[in-house]
Amino acid sequence: MKSIRAVKGTRDILPPASAVWNHVEEVARRVFRSYNYQEIRTPIFEETGLFARGVGAETDIVSKEMYTFEDRDGSSLTLRPEATASVIRSYIEHRLDQLPGLQKLYYIGPMFRRERPQKGRYRQFFQIGAEAIGSESPAVDAEVIEMIVEILSCAGLEGSQLLINSVGCPVCRPKYVARLREALAADAPRMCEDCRRRVDTNPLRVLDCKIPEDQPIIDALPSILDCLCEDCRDHFERVKTYLTDRGIGFELKPRLVRGLDYYTRTTFEIVHGALGAQNSVLGGGRYDGLAESLGSKVHSPGIGFSIGEDRLVMSVEEARPGDNGPQLDLFVAPLGEAAFRHAGILARDLRRRGVTVETGVDARLKRAMETANKLKARWVLIIGDDEIAAGAYSLKNMETGAQETVGAAELYEKLK
Template sequence: MSRPSIQLIRGFKDILPGETELWQHIERTAVALFEDFGYREIRIPIIEKTELFARSIGEDTDIVEKEMYTFGDRKGDLLTLRPEATASICRSYIQHKMYAQDPVRKFYTIGPMFRRERPQKGRYRQFYQIDAEIFGVEAPYADVELIFLLRTLFERLKVTDTTAHINSLGCPACRPRFKDALADMLTAAAASLCSDCMRRKDRNPLRVLDCKAPGCRETMRSAPSILDYLCDACRSHFSTVTDMLTQLRVPFKVDKQLVRGLDYYTRTAFEIQTGALGAQSAVAGGGRYDGLVGSLGGPETPAIGFAIGLDRLAEIVSLNNPAAVRKPDLFIAALGEPARKLAYGWSTALGLAGISASMDFGDKSLKAQLKQANRLGADQVLIIGQSELDAGAVVLRDMAAQTQREIPVKAIVAALIETFCKPGAR
């Protein structure tokens, strides 16, 4: 009796050919944009010490309390699969003293993150993010640049139904007054809060603003706005952000309930929301975290960043860009071992020249190989058998036009390179 096949872990996903080409297109577009604006790639481990995320994200957050994949190693140290990238990038910035020569740094990274959330459409336990971060810039122009980059990236990917939702979370000087006002409001409305928010309202009332429970969201519509409690410096900072976004013609909405889900945010917080998948939902978000580097043991360094949900973005982009596996430029139908040996050498030489040439390594008939060429979508088929070898010429068949011509075997690779490198040949 055969053994049962092994299936994917629940909440994880294979990204298959046809999808990967779309992901590569998104990644190439993002990388080109980032590098044009002076960002440099950083690659960080997928496993870090658990303390890094507990200290940075916040122990009262859902991520730390419920969602992290944490385990002990053989020495008993607690390790965690990264649930987000910012904390790891800060750790690297501090550990390698990147601030010593020049504290102003721009980074981007692309890769998998891990959270044990309830699996649902567009949300996985291994998910992918595109991150961009700016260190060492306190001026609000850094905030504007990141939101502008997101807007530009989505336009280049033909994702046009987007709006930036922005808010200010204040700073340690002005946030306490808002927290007191919010706590008073939550105490009065305690009966309408979920069990999690009943606990949060005393420990960290800002977390209630981020709750997704329908009852809590409805209750929080009447919550005080932090914008009414900003100090002069925070109010000026936020005013410059809104003024510059208006000047750059970036659509935005001031959203007083927007706080993001992590404790380290200060001042500007933002999300890019889209209705492309029906209900309005966030496809990217971020904000300023001026105190995070200092809290992790580095020098006091202003910083800001964002993360794009690549899984969700790929789903949106696919609406206008249907997934497609790259078709081979040429299929070589070789009949017989002598022809096959010769054809394989041609296919490798063509591959090195940037021309995709596929062939079958078995002993299929010409009819079967032509069917295979059709399945692969090859527009051109090169036919070589013993008779072609004896004649010193092979047949190049155009499958769409149903025409064919002969090409001498001598110098055939050069002839094919010339054919396929002509404008419009591929």
């Protein structure tokens, strides 16, 4: 019979690799907590309309990559391609806009996009992200960026680079788009098919084009930073000042824009490694208009980001090769029925004190030692009838090979 395999574009995350995932998520949770963010868990599927409105019907994500299906009652549901729309939907639905102060929410979980499979891209992928909703202050932007830098460095990712830009606001961006369109009117005929189409549909997205031949043309296009209104310019200056205060280096990237109307002002991306844009670990920015576009009656400016956890894990693995996951502290080798029963209780008590213990299931000592070796146990404890009677066990240090007799009472101290 033909065996069943994981669906194309999905994958299993097995030990020891799963330990790096645990590490990254533990670090993220710890850092989020220290900045007073709390976890939000939204459903994995939503009404399709949420993403059409919240992510943008014109985007590739919504038009080509969503997992949309018809439910039995005929309604259209979609596996979430990202989490921000869901978080804002939840924020509005539960009237969080009525609560005082900033709402600082984080999430960790799987997202789904039907992308063309390629290295490092999966159809079920994971994101770690956060949203700070309820303030326009540039101080929030700087704090969010600082928190991200903290997460990445605590996770063990070094040498990443922060790119920032301002995409303006509904007052100034239309002027930039008009200038862009004007400049593109002359250049577009020499550009790729996507760019030619985008001149009409969404000229900002021309800046995202990855076709090498188009790059010199794109580099010569007007910069949005020259078109910012006074409020936006002031906002961006303050973000930069606060980042500098914190010793956070950045590079201005005027081409870093998002083709969605609700994105405003600060936009950022962190790239890692030599591959440039291919290695973007995370992106984020302000979305002051999103809540209103999803039906909020209250102006709820926000800023958020999402880290591609798959890529982050890959980068962390590269940064610390040879990490084979968590270690086994103790392997208990019981030699006979009485010893099995004794070992069960002993193992339980040590586990309660935080020791990682594996108990053998084979009463033959040679087999038990082989297993302990394979599991890379730091210590092996041998328990036979004599040991139980004496209340002392034979403890072997697997690194040095030294063996000693240890009483039940001093065992924990010895292992620590």
